[in-house]
Amino acid sequence: MSENTKSVYHSVHPRLRIGTRGSPLALWQAHAVQAALAAALGVEKEAIAVEVIKTSGDQIQDRALSEAGGKGLFTKEIEEALLDGRVDLAVHSAKDVATVLPDGLHLAGYLPRADVRDALILRTGAALADLPAGAKVGTASLRREAQLRRIRPDLKVELLRGNVHTRLAKVRDGEFDATLLALAGLTRLGMAQAASCVLATDDFLPAVGQGAVAIECRIADPDTNAAIAAIACRDTGIALEAERAFLAALDGSCRTPIAGLATVEGESVRLRGLVLSPDGSDAAEIAERAPIADAARLGADCGASLRTSAPARALGL
Numbered sequence: 001m002s003e004n005t006k007s008v009y010h011s012v013h014p015r016l017r018i019g020t021r022g023s024p025l026a027l028w029q030a031h032a033v034q035a036a037l038a039a040a041l042g043v044e045k046e047a048i049a050v051e052v053i054k055t056s057g058d059q060i061q062d063r064a065l066s067e068a069g070g071k072g073l074f075t076k077e078i079e080e081a082l083l084d085g086r087v088d089l090a091v092h093s094a095k096d097v098a099t100v101l102p103d104g105l106h107l108a109g110y111l112p113r114a115d116v117r118d119a120l121i122l123r124t125g126a127a128l129a130d131l132p133a134g135a136k137v138g139t140a141s142l143r144r145e146a147q148l149r150r151i152r153p154d155l156k157v158e159l160l161r162g163n164v165h166t167r168l169a170k171v172r173d174g175e176f177d178a179t180l181l182a183l184a185g186l187t188r189l190g191m192a193q194a195a196s197c198v199l200a201t202d203d204f205l206p207a208v209g210q211g212a213v214a215i216e217c218r219i220a221d222p223d224t225n226a227a228i229a230a231i232a233c234r235d236t237g238i239a240l241e242a243e244r245a246f247l248a249a250l251d252g253s254c255r256t257p258i259a260g261l262a263t264v265e266g267e268s269v270r271l272r273g274l275v276l277s278p279d280g281s282d283a284a285e286i287a288e289r290a291p292i293a294d295a296a297r298l299g300a301d302c303g304a305s306l307r308t309s310a311p312a313r314a315l316g317l
């Protein structure tokens with residue numbers, strides 16, 4: 001893009017500011033959005049600021065997030081900064097974004113989705129089958145715990161929180177025999193080689209939004225919305241519309257083991273959803289397809305349908 005266009009951008013467009021958490025994963029994602037926006041707008045990266053905002057979720061390390069107040073913990077302070085006009089866009093792991101956003105904010109787009117699968121990290125061995133009975137697996141995710149106990153009721157699952165480095169260290173040092181992490185997160189941190197194996201989505205369904213980077217902004221901010229539209233991945237947006245409507249219909253608080261994955265295949269979108277009892281002994285699954293224009297309705301219908309299932313009723317959904 002010419003020098004002329006750049007100066008036009010600077011004169012008509014206020015400098016965009018991205019709000020993000022300060023974890024290495026969050027920073028990687030914010031910088032990916034910064035680079036994509038800079039390329040699309042034809043400006044230097046430095047023309048788009050990255051502002052680190054500390055969230056309540058960053059301060060809680062000793063409890064499962066489901067006990068501490070849920071997903072909103074990682075986004076609350078960043079959303080306040082958006083609403084106050086201190087930042088113009090916020091970058092999140094889509095998985096960590098609550099289904100209901102504060103008034104005036106929306107998810108305006110997503111980067112192209114990375115690998116959605118969960119990775120298994122073993123101290124020794126190469127596959128889930130290599131874990132002996134009674135092996136201790138660490139996770140803070142009710143979804144991973146329930147699915148793991150469903151396939152391997154003989155394992156011990158215990159709380160393991162903290163960032164990716166901490167969790168890997170606890171497996172390496174023998175405090176846990178294994179842990180599960182999103183492959184996308186490991187890859188973004190340059191640590192995909194820590195994965196002993198990757199779990200197929202047929203056996204182990206990811207969290208709604210896993211692998212996707214969501215960009216949130218004020219609804220009433222046409223410039224920022226236009227900038228995000230220029231980098232947004234259409235298929236990821238359609239898949240996330242279906243998945244988030246599914247979660248919303250089940251009111252996926254993080255106390256409920258819920259998994260869901262939508263994929264766009266040509267002009268249709270396919271959604272698979274799963275609700276489990278916490279110990280994995282009971283589960284209800286659904287798989288449906290709809291035209292891409294009906295992605296949100298597909299999600300809502302699948303969620304409503306699973307709501308009547310036994311595990312959902314047991315969880316009071």
Ligand SMILES: NCc1[nH]cc(CCC(=O)O)c1CC(=O)O
Nearest residue numbers: 093095181182184185210211212
């Ligand atoms: N809940 C934390 C979180 N949020 C997003 C990711 C990974 C990246 C992604 O799924 O996009 C992770 C870590 C993990 O679950 O392993």
